Amino acid sequence: MLTPTQVTTYADQFLEARAKSTTLRPFPANAKISIADAYQIAREIQAKRIAAGEEQVGRKIGFANHALWNKYGRNAPIHELIWTPLFSSTIRFMDQTHGVQSLAGALQPRLAPELIFKIGQTPSPDATVEEIADCLEWMAHGFEIVVCPFPKWEFNIADAIAAFALHGAFLIGEPHQLASTSRHNLGSILANTSVSLSCDSTLLSAGFGSDFIESPLHAIWHLQQLLKDQPDTPTLQAGEIISTGTWTDLTPVKSGQTWSSAFSGASLAGLSVSFID
Template identity: 60%
Template sequence: MSLQAEHHAYAFLEARARFQPLPPLTSQFELSIHDAYEIAKASDNIRIAEGEVRIGRKLGFTNRKLWSKYGTREAIRAPIWSSLFDSTVRFVEDAYVYQSLTGALQPRIEPEVVFKLGRTPAADATIEELADCLEWMAHGIEIVVSPYPDWKFEAADAIAALGLHGTLLIGEPRILSSASRQHLGEVLANASVSLSCDGSLLSAGYGSDVLDSPLHAIWYLHRLLQEQPQFPALQAGEIITTGTWTDAYPVQAGQTWGTAFSGVPLPGLSVSFA
C-alpha cells in the first residue's frame, strides 16, 4: 500500500488546497482501516516535509450517540484519530472570535474539550496515571470538513481524508491541579455543554457521551497507538482534542454560534463566521 498510500495522500492534500470535493475511496475499491491509516501516515510525512509542525492529535467519532448517523454501508462503531498540525490550530484569547470559512468544504461545528500532556505517559499507564500526565484542559471548537458529497463516507474514508479536520479553536487553558486530576473523569462525565446559533439553542451534549468521559477518549487513543507502531506514541507537549459532545451542525458565513458549559469550570466561546 506504500506507493498507493502516498498517491492518495497527495490527492487529499491537493483537494484540500484547491477546495475540491472527492469521491470516497471505498466507493472505488476496498479500503481497510489499516490501509486508511497508511494514507494518514503518508499525509503526515508529506506535511512535515513541507514545513508543517505536528503538535498533537484529533479524535473523531468518540460520541457513541452519533455512530448510527455516519457510515454509508455500515454505521461507524469506533473512534478514529488523525494528527494535528500548527497550521490548523488557533489559540483564541477572547470569548468572542471571528473565523473565516473560506475554503472549508461542507463545514460543521463541534464543541469539544482539549487537553495538553505535560508528561509522557508510560506505555502501560492506567487511566489514573494518564490523567496525572495532563497539564491543562480547555474548551475547543472544531470546524470539521468533508470532501465527500453530502457527508457520505465510511470510517476508512474519514481517516484517509485527514480525519475530516478543518480548524481547531482553543479557548483559555485551565491548569489542572493534582486534586482536580483525581476526579477529572467523573467531573467531565457529569458535565454538559449547550450549542446555540444566532441566539437559538440547538443542542445539548454530555461528557458521558464521549466514550463515558473525554478522559477515557484519551486513554483509548493511548492504548490504540500501542497497536500502531508506525505512529509515534503520545508525548509530553501534545495537544489532544477528544471529540464532539453534540452532533456536528452545518455552519455558514454570517452566523454566530455559541457554547456554554455546566458542571465543569470552562468558559464557553462565541464564534462569528465569515
Template identity: 55%
Template sequence: MSTKANRYAHQLIDARARARLLPPFSTSEVLLLSDGYDIAKRVLDVSISQGEVPKGRKLGFTNRTLWPKYGVNEPIDALIWAHIFDSTVRFADDNRGIQSLEGALQPRIEPEIVFKLATTPDPDASINDLADCIEWMAHAFEIVVCPYPDWKFEAADAIAAFGLHGTLIIGEPHVLSTATRRNLGDILANASVSLSCCTDESVTLCGAGFGSDVLDSPLHAVWHLHQLLKTQPDFAPLTAGEIITTGTWTDAYPVQRGQTWVTAFSGVTLPGLTLSFV
C-alpha cells in the same frame, strides 16, 4: 496499499489545497481501517515535508450517540484519530473568535474538550496515570471539513482525509489541580454543554450533549487513543507537549458566514466559547 496510499494521499492534499470534492476511495475498493491509517501516514509525511509542524492529535467518532449517523455501508462505531498542526490550531482571545470559511469544504462545528500533556504517559498508564500527565484542559471548537460529497464516507475514508480536521479554536486553558486530576473522568462525565447558533434574526439552540457520551468521558477517550497507538508502530505514541482534542459532545452542525455560535457548560467550571464566521 503502498503505491495507492501515496496516490490517495496526494489527491487528498490537492483537494484540501484547491477546496474541491472527490469521491470516497471506498466507493471503488474495500478499505480497511489499517488502509486509512496507511494513507494518513503518507499525508503526514507529505505535510511535514511541506513545512507543517504536528501539534498533537484530534479524536473523531468518540461520541457513541452519533455512531449510527455516519458511515454508508456500516456505522462508524469506534474512535479514529489524526494529527493536528501549528497551522490548524489557534487560541481565542477572551474565549471569543472570528473564523474565515474561505476554502473550507462543507464545514461543520463541534464543541470539544482539549487537553495538553505535560508529561509523556507510560505505555501501561491507567486512567488515573493519564490524568496525572495532563497540564491543562480547555474548551474548544473544532471546525471539521469533508472532501467527500454530502458527508458520505466510511471510517477509512475519514481517517485518510486528515481525520476530517479543519481548524481547532481553543478557549482559555485551565491548569489542573491535583484534586481535579484525581476526579477528572467523573467531573467531565457528569458535565453537559449546550450549542446555539445566532444570526441577526434569531437565536437557536441546536444541540446539547454530555461528557459521558464521549466514550464515558474525554479522559477515557484519550486513554483509548493511548491503547490504540500501541498497535500502530508507524506512529509515535503520545508525548509531552501534545494537544489532544477529544471529540464532539454534540452532532456536527453545518456553519455559514454571518453566523455566531455560542456554547455554555454545566457541571464543570469552563467558560463557553463564542465564534463568528466570515
C-alpha cells in the same frame, strides 16, 4: 494491503483536494481499502506535511462520542474511535471568549464543541486512565470547524481517516491549569458535565460527557490503546495537545452566523464565534 505507490497516490489526492477545496469520491468498494490502509495513507500525508515545513503539535480524536455512532457511515455505522495528527497551521488560540473565523475554503463546514488537553508528562503506553490524568497539564474548551470533502457527508471509516479525520480548523479558548485534585476526579467530573450549543441566541443542541466512551478523559486512554496497535506511530508524548471529540452532533454552519457554547458541571467558560466568508 496497498503498495507504496498506491499509498503515495492516494495521499497526494487528499492533499490536493484539501489545498484546492475540491470534493472527492469515497473509496470505491472494489478498492477494498481497510482501516490499516487508511492509516498508511494518513501517515504518508503526515510525512509530506512535515517535509513541507508544517509543525505537528498533537492529535485529534474523532468518533469518541458513541451517541453519534449510528449517524455516520455510508455503508455501515462508524463504531470506533479514529485519530489524525494536528498541525499548528490549523490551530488558533483565542485571546478572548469571542472570535471571528473565516469559512473560506471550508468544504461543507460543521461545528463541533470540544475539550482539548495538553500532555505535560509522557504517559506510559500501559498507563491507566488515572495515570493519564496525572500526566495532563491543562484543559481548554474549543470549537472545531469540521469539513468533509465527500459529497453529502457520505463516507465510511477508511474515508474519514484518510481525509484528515475531517479536521478543518480549531479555535481554542483559555487553557485552565489542572490541579492534582482536579486531575484525580477528572473522569467523573467530565462524565457529569454537559454543554449546550446555540446559534444566534437560539439553543440548537446539547451534549453530555457521559455520551463519550465513558468520558472525554477516557477517550485519551482509548487513543493510547489504539496507538499501541500501530507500531509505526509513537504513543502519546509530553507537549502534545489532544482534542477529544465533539460533545454534540456536527451542525452545519455558514457565514453571518454567530455560535456560542455554555457548560454545566465544569468550571469552563463558554465560547462564541462569528463566521465570515
